[in-house]
Amino acid sequence: MHVPKQYYKSLNSIIFNINKKNTQVQFFGKKSRTMNKIIFSSELELGKFLGSTDVIPDAYQAILETTLPFKLHTNRRSGIDVLAVKSCSHDYTTQFLKGELNLVPSENLQVDFIPTKVKSSASNNEADSIPAKEKSLFSINKAVVELFQQLSDDLKEEEKKHINTPLIITGLGLGGYVAILSAMRLHHAIDVEESDGSKNTKRPICITFGCPLVGDKAFKSAIDERPQWKYSFLNVVANKDPVATFFSSDPYKPFGTFLFCTESGGYTAFEDQDLILPVLNAMKLSNPDHLHMYDYRSVLSTFKRKVLYRGVPEFGELNLNLFKAGITMQLREVGVSDDMNDQIEKMEKQIKWSKSNKNAYEPTRKLNEMKISLTYMEWYMKTRKSKGGYYDSYKNDETIYEIKCQNEIVKHQRNLNLYWKTIVEDKDKMPQKEGANLRKRWLYGGTNYRRIIEPLDIVRYYHKEKKVNYIENRPNHYKLLERWADEDKNNTQNSSEKKRDKAASLTEDSCFWAHVEEALISLKDLVNEGKNNAEKKLEEFEAYVMRAINNYSVSPDIFLEGSSLMTWWNEYKAYKGTAYASEFARYMNNASYDSYK
């Protein structure tokens, strides 16, 4: 087969990978032009945006007006619902500030709505194939659980009403713990709703005031992996608030957005998690050990004043590095001195790196690239019919010509595998229900990929790597793709769905050829060593193929002259003798497959 030159690749590197080139230059040559690219810290603007609106003061007002453990308010001006949790008792806060409440592992907690990487669906045995070490549990502060459990059931009723209407959930101090868990549970309920196809859902926003850090790194990453959750948490923290700054180091990790503020009217937003901890710590150190609840009223009342007046006109000595100037401006706003140069530099590097690597258009480009690779595969399949089908052609790459075009095909095979492995891994991290919703869109492509490419992986497995028992060692992403496709089929199957009356163009069971390979091995065992279980296996295989034929679920290509199946059959027939007359044998002897279409 003549395969066109790969000129297109270079084209793409010109059009779309220019940024990547720059990254390299940036890493090796300090004076590259990209270094001059101005990077802005958008958090400054986020802080100003938050300060100019009424959302935060309105939420705090709702907390002040709450006397019951929690209450749903409807804001008179904006009409937005605010679910406010009353701040918790003084005694309990004192107990907390004495450090009597520690992290507890999530295993025995009733917080199953917080997604983790653990597969919860016990019904599916295949899930056990994920090694135990990948199961990550998180830890959260004991107070979170204790406080939430008291209100859990009542809050649930309010949450349910707000799946399709916007809601702000808010809480002060340790009350923030309750608000956060309640918001997470509502997010989870919305995930479920969306996976059922609902498009009217509205995500809640959780605004806490002086809420201490909640949990550890695993807890943070459980949230970070869900973009819909991640950016809906806002914690307003005053520099003098002892509760908010109580935890300021490992193992606690912050998540979401923080709005730091001071009584002198400064405030700024932080999103970068590496900078939040040091800021919290700096604030903690400057605070005397007062055991008191902080009142945010005076801080909030100064918020809007900042909008009215112009600030400093100069960037100061940092004119030349705007990013650094921006962060320094932010830190000054909240009264934290400038001894964080190391963090800022680290952060700048990270942001520069991620910005130059982030190509928003990569997914679109990649999708078409995969379509191209699949087109190559389809063409390969089509032209290999005369050579016993693409499976056996790939297996027997004897001529130089064959080797040459196989190299081309291997390249596409590798690209496709890489692409789908990453995608499947990403989607698998999503919680069961939420992920299911996202999957549907590309599952068709995934199934196509699996049916075309997996046979080639099977060839490699048996003939290049000389191994046996493919089915038991099948790559995980194929397993997942197949399982999701089955689940999807079960979900959408109508009773009226028509049965297939034509042969499939692609064999449905992507492991079909692994079965054939096993049958070839069994046959060898039987002929050479007369193993009994081999005979049984072969009978099972016969039945398996026959079933597939009756269901029209295999491609007619399996019967092509010179295919592994035909090779096996000829040897098997020779062993069994002409008198052998199983259903499959009759089918084959009559050459009924000639009319299988």
Add this chain to the structure above:
Amino acid sequence: MEVERESVKLLLNDELIKAACNLSMKAHNHNQDYLTNTKKHNASSSSSTQILIIAFKGSLDVDDFYHDDHFGETTVDCSLFPSLRRVGEAQLAKVNGSILKIFQDILNNSGFISEVEKAVKEDKKILFTGHSSGGAKASLATLWMLDEYTRKRKIRHPIGCVTFGSPLIGDRTVSHAVRREKWAGHFTHFVMEHDIVPRMMLAPKTSIQEHLSDILKFFQQKVKPNTTQKSHKFPKFFNKKTPVRTIDHDQLVDDNQAVTFFENVLYNASTVANHDAFDLMEPTNSLKDKLSADFVKVSPYRPFGTYVFCTRGDDLGSSSPRQQLVVENPNSVLQLLFYFLQLPNEDQDLAKFAHESLNANFRYEEELNNNGLQLVKMVDLKHLNDHLLTSDGTTGDTVRTSNKALFELTASAKWCLLAVEEAEKRKLKNMDQIKKSMRKYKSNESEYTTKIKIIEDMLDEMHKYKEKARHGTTDYYEAFKLQDEHVDFEANVSRLEQAKIWDVIVEMVVRKDLPDEFEVWDELVVLATQFRRLYEPSDIANYYRHSKGDDNKGLSYLEVRPKRYKFPQRWYEHANVMGFELLSESNFVAEIEELMIPKKKTVEEARKDFEDIKDKVQMWKSDEKIAYEDVFWGESVLSKLQEKLAEA
């Protein structure tokens, strides 16, 4: 200011602007919707012509600004303003509903159209103008005329628009369309540094309604000549040495009202400015998007056209010379609208400042009489950012003294102006990358020689494939569908290679990552049209080849038509001032395929549709703008359908 395209700008001069301002103020006191005045243009030069000034009267009722509780925006009538939309997405712009309504009434009821028509016939240049909401109407009139005369009727008639303290009336789509059509130079909006009116529409009605009607009454009083003085010429307080002290606070607006109104407008202006500045900085955090989707009301209005900010720094009362700052980029204008309104420092008297911001709306005449349009003092913001950054060096100092007002802005304001410039650079860079993928440009040839495959080359190959098939037994459409030969496979790969580029281009348009004028860029439209005509049949063939299989949900190709063909078709239609069509010369084959599917339509319906398509094909064939050899004329499919219909 910009490269002239089809439209012709009206060159402004001091005298003209003064005349416009005087007429605008006068218009408030008359019953007619607008006043006219004819002036000599360029009286000194030999090519002197007459110019018709049309000044719209302002309307100052609450309902004239807000027709609902929020921002009172409404979708434009696309027959009146066909250009006010995003072309590719076919998304219509929104404008202030009340002002649109008033303008439409003027169009329908008064002799406005005939007046304009007459001026065009007599070869008089036209200048629309107005003060406050009169300026908003003048802007709409200008937009209407640019679409109706310049674009639709292709009359190159000089049109201009000058407004004084006009409120914002269009959303970001209007702003985008104005830049795309290169109309920005037609609009000159004068804005006093502290004038509240140009910022007013950034606030929702709910936030300012408490005192809005009183404040509008106060405005009304200021424009009506119910005092002995002719207020539109020299209001009395301008003659005093310390004018601010003599402002009649006590009459309609007290300190509390002025302050509350001022504060709420400023807060909301801040929300909008911060909202947009955040987006310019390539953010990752989506908290702001979530908030502005459901929880915070962010005004849809954005500036368009050229803004002239008349600034005087923090020296409120004195008659120190003002500076005029000319800014065209709508993002910069938005930031300046907010940051110029901030109080310079905490020592300022808020009540005094608030009153001043209300009165500033009536200072334009004085401003122009004292200072005029001082071209010497004009500063173009475009390249100012470079200077903003240098703290030392001589250039920095000259810029500093000549742009006092700008330098007195806060660091965060400068920060935002820099972000605007960076965003523009990013867009240009994207466009440049696309340019490089389109054609071979001489300057680049040495850099990327034989290795690169560009769109133009791929088009040539498809041409060859198409031509080759024509000499065989089947046409390229059928051949592509069969995918029997290696050339068919190559064509299929070529189809996807093109998709890879065009899908990204379209996505860039949707994400607004390209300059505003991208979609009307001639070279792009030409190439995209050629691509659409040559490649779309192959996508249709591919669609109907595959839908034999499992995934056919019964949708026709036209229902799932890729954006990479939809957008180019709209670009083409917009460039040729045509309506937006569903069926075109590049996709009618899909309709034939649909007619071939049994049961979808009765034989009679199919026959009728078949005839319709044949007529259209004839029409397209005779269209001289359509290159005959680019289009697949559907020979094979048409004859197949004909046979089928004959049998039925």
